Amino acid sequence: MSILLTGGLGYIGSHTAVELLEAGERVVVVDNLSNSKKEVADKIKEIVKGKVDFDKQFSLYIGDVRDEKLLSKIFEKEKIESVVHFAGLKAVGESCKIPLEYYKNNIDSTLVLLDVMKKFDVKNLVFSSSATVYGRAKSMPIYEDFPTSATNPYGKTKLFIENILMDLYESDKTWNIVLLRYFNPIGAHDSGLIGEDPNGIPNNLMPYISRVASGKLECLSIFGNDYPTKDGTGVRDYIHVVDLANGHLCAIKKLRTNCGLKIYNLGTGVGYSVLDIVNAFNEVCGGKVKYKFVERRPGDIDVCYACADKAFKEMGWKAKRDLKNMCQTSYNFEMKNKK
Numbered sequence: 148m149s150i151l152l153t154g155g156l157g158y159i160g161s162h163t164a165v166e167l168l169e170a171g172e173r174v175v176v177v178d179n180l181s182n183s184k185k186e187v188a189d190k191i192k193e194i195v196k197g198k199v200d201f202d203k204q205f206s207l208y209i210g211d212v213r214d215e216k217l218l219s220k221i222f223e224k225e226k227i228e229s230v231v232h233f234a235g236l237k238a239v240g241e242s243c244k245i246p247l248e249y250y251k252n253n254i255d256s257t258l259v260l261l262d263v264m265k266k267f268d269v270k271n272l273v274f275s276s277s278a279t280v281y282g283r284a285k286s287m288p289i290y291e292d293f294p295t296s297a298t299n300p301y302g303k304t305k306l307f308i309e310n311i312l313m314d315l316y317e318s319d320k321t322w323n324i325v326l327l328r329y330f331n332p333i334g335a336h337d338s339g340l341i342g343e344d345p346n347g348i349p350n351n352l353m354p355y356i357s358r359v360a361s362g363k364l365e366c367l368s369i370f371g372n373d374y375p376t377k378d379g380t381g382v383r384d385y386i387h388v389v390d391l392a393n394g395h396l397c398a399i400k401k402l403r404t405n406c407g408l409k410i411y412n413l414g415t416g417v418g419y420s421v422l423d424i425v426n427a428f429n430e431v432c433g434g435k436v437k438y439k440f441v442e443r444r445p446g447d448i449d450v451c452y453a454c455a456d457k458a459f460k461e462m463g464w465k466a467k468r469d470l471k472n473m474c475q476t477s478y479n480f481e482m483k484n485k486k
């Protein structure tokens with residue numbers, strides 16, 4: 148049996164593919180390359196070389212999840228046991244500029260996927276949700292039963308999809324669905340072969356810092372130093388992408404217990420400020436990250452961190468890697484892939 152990863156060549160999907168392969172699972176990836184490159188599959192192969200029979204354990208389909216014919220072909224050919232649905236557009240700012248693209252891509256891909264899963268009687272799904280569904284939480288840490296809301300089209304697609312999945316489960320309790328709400332994934336694989344490599348100027352903190360450290364960008368703009376936090380800069384729950392990837396293995400195991408519908412935060416439970424991240428990164432790279440303070444970024448919240456106890460209690464999952472490792476692996480990936 149195989150596990151289908153939609154968007155499996157992307158940042159989180161590729162790390163999850165590696166962890167699944169190394170755990171002995173068979174992996175099938177479908178990706179339309181809208182935010183990734185085909186070569187990522189070669190990198191995955193290189194990482195698992197000698198440990199895994201890659202050609203037997205891995206299949207790749209380049210195409211869109213909204214292509215029902217292609218998906219049906221995949222389900223006919225491969226014996227799919229479970230699906231992890233990563234595929235989607237994810238940039239908050241862009242989603243405000245081209246909302247229809249976000250609704251079309253994220254919602255339609257999910258509906259087509261669910262239809263095909265139903266047709267082939269595959270009813271085990273892990274969905275990539277986000278801490279963004281908590282909107283402005285009333286207190287910290289954030290628990291899974293906190294009220295949800297969304298402030299931008301990207302966040303709304305995550306919330307709609309969560310609701311679609313809840314309705315589906317209510318209508319048919321034979322589905323097993325795990326909603327994983329990721330906090331802020333950063334870091335890269337220890338090999339330096341895969342990591343986060345956004346096109347153009349990065350929107351997110353860690354890729355921006357990495358590019359300042361490698362000299363591709365001049366200076367980091369820190370958005371606001373007047374938040375009610377210890378040093379005035381925004382606080383987030385940064386989680387290493389390999390820890391996050393391992394959370395998906397635990398979720399797959401959870402599906403196999405016929406778990407019904409479950410929701411888990413994937414975070415560390417610790418909040419770091421932007422200055423904490425800059426300082427930790429500077430220790431790793433020898434002080435190359437220059438920064439300046441600028442206005443707050445519209446839509447940003449001051450503090451956001453998880454309570455991740457439920458994922459530990461119910462799936463035995465816990466983040467293991469520290470901030471230094473997150474910075475080291477990000478820097479290593481940046482330097483290895485410096486163009």
Ligand code: NAD
Nearest residue numbers: 154157158159178179180181182183211212234235275277
């Ligand atoms: P990513 O952009 O690196 O990966 C997404 C992949 O999906 C890409 O390879 C892209 O080419 C592919 N894709 C997009 N639309 C597709 C479609 N219609 N058909 C086939 N492939 C398609 O993003 P990521 O950081 O790996 O995120 C994965 C998932 O996790 C996304 O759903 C994202 O919204 C969610 N998420 C990410 C973060 C984060 O900070 N990275 C935080 C919370 C949630």
Ligand code: UFG
Nearest residue numbers: 277278279329330331350351352355368369370381421447
């Ligand atoms: N920041 C800067 N300068 C930058 C980029 C970011 O100071 O150039 C600050 C932000 O103001 C914030 C922190 O760094 O305080 C983190 O910002 P990111 O853009 O890296 O991450 P966000 O917390 O804003 O959002 C991310 C994803 C969302 C997701 C959310 C929770 O972009 O899609 O994490 O998972 F919903």
